[in-house]
Amino acid sequence: MKKKLSFLPLVVVTTLSQSASLEVYRDSAVYTYTPKSLYLGMTEGVEATCKGQPLPLEQKTVCANDERLCRELNTLQDAQAALESLQSNITLLDKITGLYQPTTLDAGMMIDTARKIGSERAKLAVAYEKDKTALEFQKKSFLKQTAAEVPLYYTRQCDVPVKLEFPYGSIRFSTYYEADLSQEKRVNVTQHLEVTNRSGVDIVAEDATFYFRKSQQTVRPFHFHPWIIREYQPEPAVPRTQTLMKRSETMERPAAGVMAESVSMPTAEYLDAREYRVASLDLPSTGEPVDLRVDSWSADMECGLSVSPYASLSAYEQCTFTPEKQIENPAWKITEGETLISSRAFGEYREDAYQLYTKIDEDIKVTRKPIVRKQKDTGFFGNTVRKKDGYILTLTNKSDKPKHLTVTERIPASESEEIKVKLLQINSDRKVDYRLLKEGEIRMEIDLAAGEERRIEVLFEISYDKEKQISY
DSSP states (O other), X not given: OXXXXXXXXXXHHHXXXXXXXXXXXXXXXXEEEOOSSSEEESOOSOEEEETTEEOOEEEOSOOOTTSHHXXXXXXXXXXXXXXXXXXXXXXXXHHHHHHOOXXXXXXXXXXXXXXHHHHHHHHHHHHHHHHHHHHHHHHHXXXXXXXXXSOEEXXXXXXXXXXXXXXXXXXXXXXXXXXXXXXXXXXXXXEXXXXXXXXXXXXXXXXXXXXXXXXOOOOOXXXXXXXXXXXXXXXXOOOHHHHHHHXXXXXXXXXXXXXXXXXXXXXXXXXXXXXXXXXXXEEOSSSOOEEEEEEEEEEEEEEEEEEOTTTOSOOEEEEEEOOSSOOOOOEEEEEETTEEEEEEEEEEEXXXXXXXXXXXXXXXXXXXXXXXXXXXXXXXXXXXXXXXXXXXXXXXXXXXXXXXXXXEEEOOOOSSTTEEEEEEEEEESSOOEEEEOGGGXXXXXXXXXXXXXXXXXXXXXXXXXXXXXXXX
């Protein structure tokens, strides 16, 4: 009994030491595992280490069919060989036909021979074009999985797990959110993690961690430098040709030290903001995203229709809620139960809450036209010009239901005491509930009955010195 008890911890330790792990950062990925053979994968740009020391790698033309990407490569090469064989057959047939010189003139036999040769060549040509198209599809599918075309092997075995470091772009991940609006005044949020592997190495990891940061972060020391004030000295004029040459050099020279950022549903664990863990991750190098569900929660929500005619004439639904956890990406998928509303929605933190822009309401039609200004709308009072201006909004509800609309508009905002802007009036056949906010923002609350059209006139006045010219 004692022997069995003492043996169990040894088994556990051995198993844990051989487990595979994956760490994915914004600029690289590290895969630690125990290889089953010297075959690494259909990959390039990867670095391997054994016990902290570089492990040499080599390319070979041989690729065994028991490896998935090897099978696809061999199938691709066989298809290429078959296509070249068809092309050779067509070329040979054309050559034989060109060399053929009958010794006797038999019209019937010549016609029959020409018919058979033409028919055979047509079959070969059709087969060639068909196989050529199929080969192009195969190449595209293969290159989606990996950029390498030659398999890579370890030069020797390692008696401890090997650490592989993949370059930027080999394994990518991003997060997005799904909002289910099927419950009235409540949103059900699900966070997803999408992981794509095109490293050329099929990855199976017992433990995978994803970080929204770079693996290597450099912080340089900062030392105090005095802020020097000097007498202004104009710089000497530089000939235009030298300026253009210098600008061209700047555009062509890459910035030093800067790196670009950029199935069944396993579950990802939310460790911290922008950090996730996945247990038992199967991530083949297919180039297809694997969808991982991270977390789900719900919150109270208020939705309403909004429009900002000065920027866009489309009325949209805007939903506001307070997130339970930090929203890390503005990309959203909007659903109502099983019905997809939008796969490309956006959200943002705004005014102490989160606002989600869900869909455009096609039943609301909006137009905005400037008021035609007359000469009498501009008057002179001493040295001051007072100019009247404005625009007309037309809001139409084409649906058979009443709708409430929040309209955000504006009048010019002045940054100078010498130019003053005043809102004169907002006219409509019914009273308009509005507020004039900072920087000329106007917020209106409009109720539209089914089929109703509402016309709103906004007038403002600009005062400025007659010697000045203004633009807005």
